[in-house]
Amino acid sequence: MEAELVWPGGDPAGLRFAVSPLWEVATSFRLLSAGLAHAVHRPWMEQVRPRVTAAGLDRERLAELVPCDGYVPDFLNPAPAGPTPTLAEELAVLRQVPAERVRRDLVRLEREQGLSLGPRLRALYDDPEAQLPKVAEEIETYWQLALAPYWARVRAVLDADVMHRARQLAEHGTAYLLNDLHSLERWEGPTLRLRQRGRGPRPGAELVLVPSVFAGPGLFTRVSPPDPPQLAYPARGTAGLWRPRPVPAADALAAVLGRSRTRLLTELDIPAATTDLARRTGLSPATVSQSLTALRDAGLVSAHRTGRWVLYARTAAADALLASRTPEATEPHPGRPEPTASV
Known part of the structure; x- marks a missing residue:
């Protein structure tokens, strides 16, 4: 089965890239919901799944909106307004999605899943204006637990992919870029054919390409006029995303x-x-807390709080600092226990 995206003229001016936090929310949540082992994302899943379960997110609206397979409502992925929107900016758009669009997407979700909407989604259908802020709140909770602590690492992969694709576009043109994007699509200007897709985007003058570390190995399309169609594809470099970093000198x-x-x-x-961290290092909790505060003030550590969870993560600046002191020989990365509490 094929779907087609007719993109008049294939004009590069109508082609743009966007790094979208909401796309990573939907694709990563689906991966967790599937409950299967994953060759690439297993380390991330083992760390994140207990937090998501403890927060009850596997039993709330997001779990019903993002099934293990099949259709995901288009209103969860509004068209990015720029190349690098923040989660807050995308959630602001989501909260303002017109009621008729929410209802249309929920009807399609019900039809394609072959199941009646549960009480939470029925409430969303009946009163989108009141319920969309609750959906956004769940997404924010999930983001803080599952993606924010890792975002610097994820974002580095996504940015590198965009730079690579932009160079392809500049050096080889639109046809080369699109034909190299994924094995499930091919460019036959002015038509982009998506093999094994049930429903493709409608004609449009603009096409938004969204790299994703969690979308692989397939492709995802989002078509919700008057927004431009979006095509989410697996980002280059995802295979090495969770590989242990070298131990610095x-x-x-x-x-x-x-x-x-x-x-x-x-x-x-x-x-x-x-x-x-105190348990791993043998430092007292007070020393760890004081040190983390100093590192955060210096821009080397970020803190991510959701409920009882407070997770600390290195920033991109800290990664660069450590990389500059990395020896040629590296040590294997030891296994680490899942964090069990926050302070």
């Missing part, structure tokens, strides 16, 4: 930051809570 860095703070930065290759 810490002595020189410790002379500047101190041994405790340097040790904490190296431990934060996996986002963790204060008590978990």
Whole structure:
């Protein structure tokens, strides 16, 4: 089965890329919901699934809106207004989705899943204006638990993909870019054919390409006029996303930051809570807390709070600092326990 996207003229001016937090929310939540082992994302899933379950998100609106397979309501992925919208900006758009669009998508979800809407989604159907803020609140909770602590790493992969594709477009043109994007689509200007897709985008002058680390190995399309059609595809470099980072040569860095703070930065290759870091390092919780505060003030650590969870993660600046002190020989990354509490 094929679907077609007719893109008049294939004009590069009508082609744009966007890195979308909401696309990563939907695709990653689906991956968790499927409950299957995943060769690439298994380390992330093992860390995140207990948090999502503990927060009850596997039993709320998001779980009903994002089934394990099949259709996901289009209103969850509004067209990005720019190349790098923040989650807050995308959620602001989601909260304002017209009621008729929400109802249309829910009717389609009910039809394609072959199941009646549950009480939560029925309430969303009856009163989208009142219920969409609750959906956005659930997404924000999920983001803080599952994606925010890892976003610097994810974003680096997505940005690198966009830079690669932009270079392809500049050096080889539209046809080369689109034909290299994925094996399930091919460009036969002015038509983009999506093989094995049941429903394709309608004609439009603009096409938004959205790289995703969680979308693979397939393609996702989103068509909701008057928004431009979107095509989400697997980002290059995803296979190495969760590979352990090299252990840095810490002595020189410790002379500047101190041994405790340097040790904490190296431990934060996996986002963790204060008590978990204290257990790993042997430092007192008070020392860990004071050090994390100093590192956060310096822009080297970010904190992500949701309910009882407070997870700390290295920033891109810290990754760059550690990479600059990395020896050629690296050590294997030890297994790390799942954080069990926050301080």
